[in-house]
Amino acid sequence: MIRLFAPCPKFIPLLAVFIVSCSLPLAISDDTDTDREALLCFKSQISDPKGSLSSWSNTSQNFCNWQGVSCNNTQTQLRVIALNVSSKGLSGSIPPCIGNLSSIASLDLSRNAFLGKIPSELRRLRQISYLNLSINSLEGRIPDELSSCSNLKVLGLSNNSLQGEIPQSLTQCTHLQQVILYNNKLEGSIPTGFGTLPELKTLDLSNNALRGGIPPLLGSSSSFVYVDLGGNQLTGGIPEFLANSSSLQVLRLTQNSLTGEIPPALFNSSTLTTIYLDRLIPDSIGNLAQLTEFHLDGNNFNGSIPSNLGQWRQLEKLDLSHNSFSGSLPSEVFNISSLSQSLDLSHNLFAGPIPLEIGNLINLGSISISNNRLTGEIPSTLGNCVLLEYLHMEGNLLTGSIPQSFMNLKSIKKLDLSRNSLSGKVPELLTLLSSLQKLNLSFNDFEGPIPSNGVFGNASRVILDGNYRLCANDPGYSLPLCSELGSQSKHKSTILKIVIPIAVSVVISLLCLMAVLIKRRKQKPSLQQSSVNMRKISYEDIAKATDEFSPTNLVGLGSFGAVYKGMLPFETNPVAIKVFDLNKYGAPTSFNAECEALRYIRHRNLVKIITLCSTIDPNGYDFKALVFQYMPNGSLEMWLHPEDHGHGKKRFLTLGERISLALDIAYALDYLHNQCVSPLIHCDIKPSNVLLDLEMTAYVSDFGLARFMSANSTAAPGNSTSLADLKGSIGYIAPEYGMGGQISMKGDVYSYGVLLLEILTGKRPTDEKFNDGLSLHDRVDAAFPHRVTEILDPNMLHNDLDGGNSELMQSCVLPLVKVALMCSMASPKDRLGMAQVSTELHSIKQAFLELSSGGKVV
Structure with a gap:
């Protein structure tokens, strides 16, 4: 007989505790194994050419010690809470199994070469607060599923090729503090809901293709600190609500199509510290008590500067360069005593004398008033600016001598007074400036011997070209030796006594001879x-x-x-x-x-x-x-295609050299187009017309087809514009010329764009590979941006981008390619101007120098 025993009621709670305690380690183990398998899955589906993830191994049980992996600190359960593999040279598609790291709070895959779409499986990361996929080659749409990441605070997807609209559902992530989506191909309108996010501080949607107006609700946020909507296709005006923001510090709206007036409230903000605007300028700019930076550079503003700009008493940096401002330099600007970083009024149309008030800027580190139409003498009050490190006054109509007060500029590092009409002797006081590293006095009317001490002790640091009455005691300068000139002066009176009588006696004969020569010359x-x-x-x-x-x-x-x-x-x-x-x-x-x-x-x-x-x-x-x-390094053509000129063993151009050469050429064309009394169109920009000196500085040459432009923007009288006379060079000549279009500055821009593409790819526009109807521009455009390495010059890649330097690629190469493509557009109206090109390339060069010196480009 079998007896069945029912459990005693008093043992039931103990049994339950026993079952739970036995099953808990199993659950913990399952979660730990899931994280480990997710990491191994991630590694197995990507490419790791540098071996950055070599520590991720099946034989290593403790994944918390793996490269880039961080775990929680509890002993009972090991879970991945952060993964940072930024800048490891990884490539391939982002594996969906990354979504199995269910406890992760921070995921950073930025600065790699990931491509393909953002996996929708990221929606499983319900604990994530930091997601950074910036500076990769991702494409497709931003997944709607990201809205499931309700704890998300930082979303970084910048510098990719993402397309489509910004999902409205992102505004469901109510804890968002930073949304950084710049440098993509996003379209559509700005989601209105961004203005309702209570914690959102940073919104950067710049350099996309966003359209429509700025949502009025965007200004209702009480937390906005930084808003950048520049480089889009936005229309309409600036909403009053945005102008009334109580927390906004930086506002950038440049390179859009905004119209109308700037809300007066914007210029009465108590929090704004930096403003970037274009195409709009107010009649009254108000009293921005907290403004520290104001940028209007690289636009087409004209007229005079509002006088009450001098009310901004916290302003440290003011940049109004590369516009068409005219009139006299406003003395109000020189009364802003807070200016300490820089003042840039260059590349405008300012005329008249330099105000004496410039000496009030005693805390300023950099002044540029170059490339205007300023006249008169350099004010001696400039000597009060004892903290100046950079002073640019080149490209004006200044006269007189260098003031003695310049001896007080003990901190000066670079002084450029070139392309003026300064005269007198080069003062010895310049030798006392111990910090002076670069001195440019070229193309003035200085005379006599140059000093031999201080900065003049190194000829490479001083530029004196175009001063035909200077002499030197040091043969290292390209100047006549002073001893020769002294010898000549001793005999001057004797020579005059001989020359004058002879000149009187032969003048009639000379006139007759000239008449005969004129007839023969035709x-x-x-x-x-x-x-x-x-x-x-x-x-x-x-x-x-x-x-x-x-x-x-x-x-x-x-x-x-x-x-x-x-x-x-x-x-x-x-x-x-x-x-x-x-x-x-x-x-x-x-x-x-x-x-x-x-x-x-x-x-x-x-x-x-x-x-x-x-x-x-x-x-x-x-x-x-x-x-x-004479240019000892020949032409750019010889360096880009050495094998065609019998120089197969000649070293190749590095990325840094290509950037510098491109900037040199841009500066030259900017000068010809925008700084000459009458704009000059070169009409034949190509590599063989760019010459290189011993230091690999580029010089534009061959003006045999050049045309001056008159005030009505057509070729000046006497300069034919017919295509029978204008030959140009096949591959570089602008397409509108072939259809009877007028010669214009935009034609030079096109040639420059093709030249820049050739510098980057090493391919001529007439290469036989382009006989299928696709141009060099078409090929590069098709590969831009995520396949751009396929069309770049492999010699440049080997020299500067070996190992997949993604920072150089993102900060320098891609922007260079973009400028080249924008310059070589088929339609003239779609091309950039050379002033803007110069500005863009200057920024690219600065980024390259920072990266090369170990700095980090943000």
Whole structure:
């Protein structure tokens, strides 16, 4: 007989406790194993060329010690709470199994090369508060499922290729504090709900393709500190609500299509410290008590600066450069005693004298008033600015001498007074400035001997070109030695006594001879005769300098002649002599055009003309030649395609050199387009017309097709605009020229864009690979941005991006490619202006220098 026993009621609670206590370790173990398997799954589905995740192994049970993995501190249960594998060179698609780390609070996969879509499985990360997938190559839409991450505080998806609209559902994550989505391809409108998030401090949606207006509700947030909506296609005005924000400190709205007036409340904010605006400028800018930075640079503002700008008493940085502001420099600006970082009024149309009040800026570190139309003398009050480190006054019409008060500028590191009409002796006081690292006095009218101490002890730190009455005691300078000039001056009176009588006696003969020559010339030589005062040179001088035009001295062939290397008796360095073949159609016109252009232009990145020769050769034929500064490193063409010029072993250009060269060329074109009295269109920008000196500085050359522009933005009289005369170069010539379009600055921009693409890819626009109807621009555009490495010059990648340096790629290479594509657009109206290009490339170069020196670009 079998007896069944029912459990005693008093043992039931003990039994339950026993069952639970036995099953708990099993559950804990399951969760731990799930995290471990999720990490191994993640590793198995991605590429790790650097071996950054080598510590992640099946044989290693304690995954909390793996690279980038952080766990909780409890002994009872090991769970992954953070994963940081930023900047590890990882690539491939983000594995969906990452969603199995259910306890993770922080996930950072930024600065890698992940591609594909953001996995929707991230919705399982219910504990996550920090998600950073920035600076990768992700594409597709932002998943709606991210709204399930209700604890999310920081969402970083910037610098990818994400498309579609920003999900409205993101506003369900009510704890969001930072939304950083800049540099993508997002479209649609800005979700209105962002303005209702109670903790949102940072909203950066810049550099996308967002449309529509700025939601009025955006300004209802009481927590906003930083808002950047720049670089989109937003329309309408700035909502009053946004202007009334009680917490906003930084507002950036540049590069949109905003219209209307700026709400007055914006300029009465008690919290704003930095404002970036464009296309809008208020009549009254109010009293922003907390404003520390104000940026209006790189726009097209004109008129005068509002006088009450001087009311901003906390302002530390003011940048109004690269606009068209005119009138006199407002003295109110120089009364802002709080200015301590920088004041930049360069590249405008300011005229008249520099106010004496400039000496009030005693705390300022940098002043730039360059490239305006300022006249008069440099005020001595500038010597009060004893903390100045950078002073730029180049490209004006200043006269007089360097003030003695400059001896007080003990902190000055860079002083640029070039391209003015300053005169007198170079003062010895400059030798007392022990911090001075770079001094540019070029293209003025200084005279006499230069000092030999201080900064002048190193010729590489001083630029004195274009001062034809200077001499040096040191042969290291490209100046005549002072002993020679002194010897000449001793005999000056004797020479005059001889020359004057002879001149009187032969004047009639000279006039007759000139009449005969004019008849034989058939063309008026007025252009070359009216050029800058230069040393006369004969046919015999050139023939001797080139060893009778020996092929061994031939350095290049052009459309209208040949270029020889030679030595002239009055030059200490070799020169380049461009001899025109006047039998070629257009060669005389090209010579005249080049003379006309070179007589008006002076810039550090334009080839320097030394003299010219227009005479008759021994056979009675016309002879024309131009003598230039010789460039020992040849042309950019030779460096981009060395194998085609017999230089297969020549070293290749690094990324840093390519950035610097591109910036040099941009500066030159910006000068020609925007800083000449009459804008000059080069019409033939290509690698063979860019020459490189010993320090790899780029110089734009060959102005044989150049055209001055008149006030109505067409070619100036006497400069033909017909395409029969305008040859240009196939592959670089703007497409509108082929359809009868007028010559314009945007044509040069197109050529520059193609040139920049060639610098980055190493491929000519006429390469046989482009015979399928797709241009170099089309190929690069198709690969931009996530496949851009496929079309870049492999030599550049090997030299500078070895190992997948994602920071260089994101901060330097991709922005460079973007500028090149925007310059080489088919439609002229879609292209950038050279002033904006110069600004963009300057920023790219600064980012490169910071990264190269170990700094971090944010």
